[in-house]
Amino acid sequence: MKHIAYTETVIDTEGRLADLVLEYAKVLAEANSADTVSIPYRAESGSVERITMLIGPASQLTAWGEDGDDTLGPAADEAAAELQRRIRRHRPAFVAPEPGEPDAAIDDFDDLGRPGD
DSSP, rough: OEEETTTTTTEEEHHHHHHHHHHHHHHOOOOOOOOOEEEEEEEETTTEEEEEEESSSTOOOOEOOOOOOOOOTHHHHHHHHHHHHHHHHHHHOOOOOOOOOOOOGGGOOGGGOOOOO
């Protein structure tokens, strides 16, 4: 389990979720945007509950602890997939050259000809 400090609350959740929440907060800050996320966490009673957080450029989140064997089940898998989808949606796409293809080939337009040729 990892802990996330959010406002005056400490949230105990899976390490991967804590890491993804921080990564998404960073992506949102870079985009000068905000969003709400809902993740499962372990309540003091030991039950698994959900918390919804508003994160964005002004968020002051801190995560600490170690990735452990304590899992929060299918709800954590769904939350992780959703966070990954949102992170990908906010990041610019990058197309890498094919393996073995020189990077210079991307800028090689000599064979296209010029207007008026």
